[in-house]
Amino acid sequence: MSRHSITERHMRAMLDVVDEARHTTTGEIPPLPLLKGLGQLIPCDIAEFSEIDLPTRRVLASQAVEYGGHYPEPDDTLWWRWKHQHPHCADVERSHGYIDVAQLSDYMGMRDFRNLALYSEYMRPFVNMIVLALPTAPGRIRMYHFSRERTQPFTDRDRLTLQLLRPHINTIYREAARRRREPVQLTxxxxxxxxxxxxxxxxxxxxxxxxxxxxxxxxxxxxxxxxxxxxxxxxxxxxxxxxxxxxxxxx
Structure with a gap:
């Protein structure tokens, strides 16, 4: 994979997304314009951010921007039931976010994926997903994920875009969380x-x-x-x- 797959025009668009997110002070964690911008950089049907506390099964943050149409709200109980079927889910949990940008198809062929209950009961109609995980505390998942209905996989440029933006996205998240965090008086x-x-x-x-x-x-x-x-x-x-x-x- 080569950096030359990123054109100057695309690089400027990436910088614009980062700049807008850094200047957003609406109090959202992370800033919603960041997700919207990433969804435009990475052509997809839906762009999402999620943060989950695994031991308590609490959804700490959830954002979604739809590009391919209107999709019903998924039943998260089905994700908890079937997430073990895909090895990428386990890798994200074990890595605490220190994992390369990956597509689900890096782990499993599309035919095998479509045979999973994880797909038929939870992820359908999205057959392709690329995931950018962010570093977080053990027991948490914090990630951006971009999904497509069509079978065409995400490109090397899509993957490289997320890899290059990853440290900036992490910084934007941390800065937003720092502004929002309330002081707690512990001895x-x-x-x-x-x-x-x-x-x-x-x-x-x-x-x-x-x-x-x-x-x-x-x-x-x-x-x-x-x-x-x-x-x-x-x-x-x-x-x-x-x-x-x-x-x-x-x-």
Whole structure:
């Protein structure tokens, strides 16, 4: 794949999309003009953004712009039921967003895909999808996805466009989230405990680290959950430490 597949005109259009999104201050996370612009750069029938907390099955954000017509709202219970059928879904979950831009057809032929309940019950009529995942906390999915009814796959230029824009899209998301985020008053010890959770330590390991009882750690976590209005460790970590280290951002 060559950078020369991006023309100067297309590159200017990409920069215009980024510039408009960065100057949008409507409070949406991410800015909706970003999705609209990407849907024009990547010819598709529907462009979507979604962010999901996997342990709680909460949809944290959902945006869609239709280009091919009006499509009914999908039944998300069917996605939860059948998502295991496609290996790309598992890869996105395991990678925490550190995964290359990919089409579903990179993993599975169209005939096999059409035989899945994931397609017939949830994704139909869209036979082609290209996905740009963004880095996020463990237990979350944050991604842009572009779908087509027609069998013609997305092009190398489409894939390269998303690859080149990926760091800019991630920055735009982070800046919008930073503007929107409300301050939460956690005590220094509660922050220490939550940081230990983010590092993967168990309750017992955290108690040993701070030389306190496990019940004390559980009480700190209960207070954190109450203040953040969440019900899981994953959600609490994502609320306070929503982004990985930018310097760790992979290709």
């Amino acid at each position: 220094p010890r509660e922050l220490d405990v939550l940081r230990a959770v983010a590092n993967g330590l168990s309750t017992e390991a955290i108690a040993r680290q701070f030389v306190v009882s496990t019940s004390t750690i559980r009480k700190h976590l209960e207070n954190v959950f109450r203040k953040l209005d969440v019900s899981s460790r994953t959600a609490a970590v994502a609320r306070i430490f929503p982004e990985p280290d930018p310097e760790a951002y992979g290709p």
